[in-house]
Amino acid sequence: MTLLFLHLSRSDYKNFLNFMTELSYQCNITLHQSDIFSFLKEETYDLAIIDAFNPCSFLVIEKLGIPFIAFCPGLFINAGRVGIPGPLSYVPEYKSSLTDRMDFFGRLKNTLAFMVSSVIVMKMDALFDQVIDEHFPAGSRPTIADLHLKPELWIYNVDFSIEFSRPLLPNVQWIGGLLTKPAKPVTPELEDFIAESGESGFIVVTLGSMISSLPVEEFLKEMNDGFAKMPQKVIWRYDRSDWPEELNVAHNVQLVDWLSQNDLLGRVFVKHAFGVGTGVPNLSLNHKAFTIEQAKHWCYQTWKKVAPQLSYMSGVRDWVDQRK
Structure with missing residues (x-):
């Protein structure tokens, strides 16, 4: 998740961290549901599709040990975590309010934005450290950052025509407009x-x-x-x-x-x-x-x-x- 809070107030930042703390609390409860995990393992699923917004989705899949596809509902807000190259000279950081046409000061701002976002991401990931320590054995404990590199495929609900030009990886696909279909009669x-x-x-x-x-x-x-x-x-x-x-x-x-x-x-x-x-x-x-x-x-x-x-x-x- 890149540069989510650069332009937000301190209260917004605190509120979001509180929200992520709540997600980590819910994640701890979810991972304690042994009966649900037993049922899912018995079904022997070949593949899972997860919502990449909630870090707990990655932990659940890691516990199940099955291949998975990660779905991101918007812009490339987590490109750096996924391993997608993002040259700071022409790929604007999320929430930077920059475009792909940057002068020297724009690129400087973009670089600072990247540095700030990296610190914020580490703070968010740290909220799930206790959950990971409790539910995964020592020596094989994953990190949220590592789990973002494990999906077989990343799919983004964006269209190339309204996205800034940027390098992509073979396991990244755009699916913007996938749900568009002819209208049906209303009531x-x-x-x-x-x-x-x-x-x-x-x-x-x-x-x-x-x-x-x-x-x-x-x-x-x-x-x-x-x-x-x-x-x-x-x-x-x-x-x-x-x-x-x-x-x-x-x-x-x-x-x-x-x-x-x-x-x-x-x-x-x-x-x-x-x-x-x-x-x-x-x-x-x-x-x-x-x-x-x-x-x-x-x-x-x-x-x-x-x-x-x-x-x-x-x-x-x-x-x-x-x-x-």
């Missing part, structure tokens, strides 16, 4: 709602499967008020049971517990910026540190300029108003 309820929008059209709002509601009511009100001023209909994936009783849903907003993004995409899209888009305008609500850089990165690669970055509380309603 009759949504079809009627969309039809009511007329020529103005509709907007899809979703923050991914990890966030089905917003805990910050002030931000929720900002979004709801902004959408109320728009001529378009808004289909918003939101857990209706978590909607505040005192807040009235905007007249042009339809809340749904689940929606098929692929079937509804095609106009202005409000999303979390942590997936390959469809080439339409989108307002990126970055609820993870990764997605901030990813949104800027893709904007630059597509239009050779970075779109404006707004604060959550002060900018959403104004941004929406300007695009009515």
